[in-house]
Amino acid sequence: MEKQRVSDAVIRRLPRYYRQLSQLEREGVLRISSGQxxxxxxLTASQIRHDLNCFGGFGQQGYGYSVKGLKSxxxxxxxxxxxxxxxxxxxxxxxxxxxxxxxxxxxxxYVHAIFDNNPRLIGKTVGxxxxxxxxxxxxxxxxxKVNIAVVATPGEFAQQTADRLTACGVRAIWNFAPxxxxxxxxxxxxxVSLSDSLYALSYFMNQLDEQA
Structure with a gap:
C-alpha cells in the first residue's frame, strides 16, 4: 500500500510543536490537552489533532497528551x-x-567543516x-559522508555552489544566500531568506501603527 504523503504545511508545524513541548517539559508539565x-x-485544537493524526495520533481521549511522550x-x-x-x-x-x-x-x-575562497579567511579558526x-x-x-550542506555565500556564487554540491552527491542543502x-x-x-522575515515584520509593524 502506498504511504500517504503528509503535507509540507503539517511538517513545517512539527518543529513548533517540538519547541513548545520542550518548554512545557522544562516547566514540569506532564500532560496537556489539544485545547491547552x-x-x-x-492554533485551533482541531488543527493540532489533525496534524498529529497524520502520524497515528498520540493522545488519549479525556487525558490529553503526555508532554514527554509527544515530544519524543x-x-x-x-x-x-x-x-x-x-x-x-x-x-x-x-x-x-x-x-x-x-x-x-x-x-x-554536527558541523565538521567550513569552506571559503577568500585567502584572508582560509586557515582562520572559526569556533x-x-x-x-x-x-x-x-x-x-x-x-x-555529508548529510547537509549549508550555503552561506554571496548570491552570485550560490547556484554554482549548489550545483557543485549536488554533483558530488549531497542530498540536502540549507541555503542562506540572498x-x-x-x-x-x-x-x-x-x-532561508532573512530579508523576507524582516520585510514581513516591517509590514505588520506598520499595520499596528495604523491601528493605533
Whole structure:
C-alpha cells in the first residue's frame, strides 16, 4: 500500500510543536490537552489533532497528551538526535555564526567543516574549525559522508555552489544566500531568506501603527 504523503504545511508545524513541548517539559508539565496546546500556540485544537493524526495520533481521549511522550514521538518523526553531518560553504558573518552555534549538536547536527575562497579567511579558526579552501570541496565530499550542506555565500556564487554540491552527491542543502537556489528533484533544498522575515515584520509593524 502506498504511504500517504503528509503535507509540507503539517511538517513545517512539527518543529513548533517540538519547541513548545520542550518548554512545557522544562516547566514540569506532564500532560496537556489539544485545547491547552492550541491556546499556547495560536492554533485551533482541531488543527493540532489533525496534524498529529497524520502520524497515528498520540493522545488519549479525556487525558490529553503526555508532554514527554509527544515530544519524543515528534523528535523521532523529525529524526532529531540521529547524527547529521554538516558542512558550511562561506565563512562570512552568517557562516561563522552558524559554525559557532552551540544548539546544533544538542539536536544531533554536527558541523565538521567550513569552506571559503577568500585567502584572508582560509586557515582562520572559526569556533573549533579551521576554514578550508573551497578548492578542496570535491575531494572532501569524496572522502566524507555529508548529510547537509549549508550555503552561506554571496548570491552570485550560490547556484554554482549548489550545483557543485549536488554533483558530488549531497542530498540536502540549507541555503542562506540572498537568492533561492534550484536543485534536482532528488535533492532537498531549504531556502532561508532573512530579508523576507524582516520585510514581513516591517509590514505588520506598520499595520499596528495604523491601528493605533
Amino acid at each position: 496546546l492550541s491556546r499556547l500556540m495560536s 514521538a515528534i523528535a523521532d518523526i523529525l529524526e532529531l538526535g540521529q547524527q547529521k553531518h554538516m558542512i558550511i560553504i562561506g565563512a562570512g558573518n552568517i557562516g561563522q555564526a552558524l559554525a559557532c552555534y552551540e544548539g546544533f549538536p544538542r539536536e544531533g547536527f 573549533r574549525l579551521q576554514v578550508s579552501d573551497i578548492q578542496e570541496l570535491e575531494s572532501y565530499l569524496a572522502a566524507e 537568492i533561492d537556489v534550484a536543485a534536482p528533484n532528488n535533492v532537498v533544498v531549504e531556502n
